[in-house]
Amino acid sequence: MSLKEIIEQFSRQKTKGKPASGFAHFQRIFKSAKKILELEGLNHDAKVLHAACYLHDIGEGNRHQEKSADQASIFLRKISFPSEKIEEVRHAILEHIPEGKPKSNEAIALHDADLLDFLGATGVTRLSYATSGWFKKVTLRDTLSVLKQYRRKAFENLVLDTSKRLAEEKIRFMDLAIGTLEKELKWAS
Numbered sequence: 001m002s003l004k005e006i007i008e009q010f011s012r013q014k015t016k017g018k019p020a021s022g023f024a025h026f027q028r029i030f031k032s033a034k035k036i037l038e039l040e041g042l043n044h045d046a047k048v049l050h051a052a053c054y055l056h057d058i059g060e061g062n063r064h065q066e067k068s069a070d071q072a073s074i075f076l077r078k079i080s081f082p083s084e085k086i087e088e089v090r091h092a093i094l095e096h097i098p099e100g101k102p103k104s105n106e107a108i109a110l111h112d113a114d115l116l117d118f119l120g121a122t123g124v125t126r127l128s129y130a131t132s133g134w135f136k137k138v139t140l141r142d143t144l145s146v147l148k149q150y151r152r153k154a155f156e157n158l159v160l161d162t163s164k165r166l167a168e169e170k171i172r173f174m175d176l177a178i179g180t181l182e183k184e185l186k187w188a189s
Contacts, residue, residue, distance in 0.1 A: 003047070003079060003080075003081060004050055006079050007050065007051055007054050007055065007079075008023075008026075008054055010055075010058075010075060011023060011026055011054040011055055011058060014058040014071075015057065015058060018057075018133075019126075019129050020126040020127075020129040020130045020133060020134070021057040021126075021130075022057075025057065025117060025126070026053055026054045026056075026057070028113075028117055028122070029053045029056070029110065029113045029114055029117060030049070030050060030053040030054065030113075032113035032116055032117070032166075033049055033053055033106075033109035033110050033112075033113040034049070034109075036109045036112055036113060036160060036162055036163055036166070037049075037105060037109045039162045040160055040162050042105045042108075042109070043105060044105045044106050044109065045085065045088065045106060047081070047082065047085055048085050048088045048089055048092065048104075048106045049092075049106045049109065049110070051072070051076060051081065051085075051089045052072075052088075052089045052092035052093055052096075052106055052107070052110050053110055053113070055068060055071075055072040055075070055076075055089070055093060056068055056072075056092070056093045056096045056110060056114065058071050058072065059071055065093055065094050065095075065096060065097050065100075066094065068093050069089075069090045069093040069094045072089060072090065072093055073086055073089075073090055076089060088104060088106060088107075091103065091104060091107050092104065092106050092107035092110045092111075093110075095107050095110075095111055096110045096111050096114050097111075098115060098150075098153045098154060098157045099157065100157075102159065108159050108160060111157075111159060112158050112159055112160055112163035113163075115154040115155075115157060115158055115163070115167075116154070116158075116163060116166055116167055116170065118150045118151075118153075118154040119151065119154050119155070119167055119170035119171060119173075119174055120169070120170030120171075120173050120174060121170075121173055121177075122170075123147075123150065123151075123154070123170065123174060124147060124173075124174060124177050127143070127146050127147050127150055128143055128147075130146065131143040131146045140181065140185060141185060143181075144178065144181050144182060144185065147174070147177070147178050147181070148178060151171070151174050151175070151178065154167075155167055155171060
């Protein structure tokens, strides 16, 4: 089995049963990150990008990025991932959060791809799951609040112009979904 396959198998096992941040999320992020780098014409290390994208959400709870980076480092050493690349993977994982300050091309691509996955129809769906799963809130008003917060936070923290352009259609959809939910909740009150 290749390193790539081992990493994917591990990430699938670590995130089983997590609809908002599991394996399908990792697949979308990896494809999106590669597309962003291609559109920007930026060089990158394919092994670092792949490992960071597939391991960035394996930790849970508060400060999940630190837990994910620590678990990823241990795992990557265990599978003989090139040691000189582990710190690059750690950096990308640590900085993938909205407030992150990614420096490398791989970290920037992961950061922006992850934020894009909070937008659009995918974002509405993920954040609807996340409202109860991550934030332990249960009402539609709570979901509306989370949608508004992440719509703003995700768009404001995108780094690359390409990512901002890719976000435009997703933002239009999300604004429509948020506006519709607001109207429906007002009718119900």
